[in-house]
Amino acid sequence: MADADNRFIARLKLMTPLGIAELLALERLLQDRREFRAGQDIVKAGDRPDQLHIMLSGWACRYKLLGGGGRQIVALLLPGDPCDLDGVLVGRQDTSVATLTSVIVAVVSRDALLSVGRAHPRLADLLLWLTTLDNALMSERIASMGRRSARERVAHLFCELFVRLSSVGLQTSNAFALPFTQEVIGDTLGLTSVHVNRVLQALRKDGLIDLREHMLTVKDWPGLKAVAGFDPNYLHLSGMRAAPTSQEG
Template sequence: MSNPLTTKLTSFAALSDEERVALDQVCQDTFTVKSRDLIRVGDRPEQVFLILDGWACRYKDLPDGKRQILAYLLPGDLCDPHVFIFEQMDHSIRAVGEARVAAIPKQVILDLTDRYPALARGFWCSALVDEAVSREWLVNVAQRDSYTRMAHLFCEIWLRMCQVKRTSGGTFALPLTQEQLGDTLGITPVHVNRVLQRLRAEGLVTTCHRQMTIHDIDALKAAAEFDSRYLHLERRVPA
């Protein structure tokens, strides 16, 4: 399977063969992790994690035991490529189920961006999209009802998985529990179940064996009031 980071960055910048090889070389130090933290609040990271297969999430725990999931990291996503600029992590990153991860030393990231301007541009664009996704998630939780926000989340995940070629038609991996969906959308697991049942009853989605199938993406987008511009998926014109 192709390097998902290369697949993702080529939607932001045209990459040469040399740059593609360089990206493959930084993905050699890999490991598999299952449902545990990659980075915790207060850590001082010296490397950047790249998700090659599976999922991870950014999250923060509250003193009362509640958890808010802040973002999902999918294949091709770097876990905060500039995080080592700060002294300490202000949030945690955890594998969602089983994930294959590459550990990239911070100096390697710096060398790549110094040597290859197209890669630097790709990393920059990717980081800007991450910020746009964070803004949309804030709107989702604060202003949309639970039905619309769940449909919106599924539209976003499907498009992001399409970007890195991790879909088959309308089907993609969705390794989330109802509790995790609740921690993402700010609703209880019981409410998550009700909304999922409604989406299924309307023939929009089905879930089976940690996978989701979207049966009518246009109808799901309509239900979500979804505007994909914040994902900036159109091919960029080189600067």
């Protein structure tokens, strides 16, 4: 299985052990791959998608456009993330998905997705679990934008990305690629680019991070976590709850 595929498989294995038949079924699902350039929409709000897009490489985001032309990014999508699971399952896409870098996605038809879920119930459970994780990420972002200061929001986002990238093997030291602009950070956290720039300078001055040429180095992980009040429990890295065992009465 190609390395790019392993990012998605790594996410699922993190949640529960997978058998050979399940892994082979997933491999078949990931055969159709497509490339998108940076700045392209993969799906748009209002679409009625019959295909699921799964990130294999690169970065993307889910976003909403507001009446005044502003953009609110509601999720940052990393390798291993489904882009539009809600839209495929519900039947209408509520947010647009755009690429932040060039990306490769696996394209899975809705029929194939449902067929695999029927044949392998544990994989169906995992799809539901991925939706639950999306909700947990959204809840934490709402908490940030509602109650955290700008400094705390930025620090929390960096902590979250650090852990999410680590979980799929894309961060193994104290540095990781951050391949987007301060405007993207602002659109994610409800801040202006100017405000983001001030916060980044302050975090750098305090010796917590260094950011240059789209590479973020965490120089003081305990300190950054303390500023953010970061607790990774909402990422549920311990995996999916085991199914109950039947007991004879």
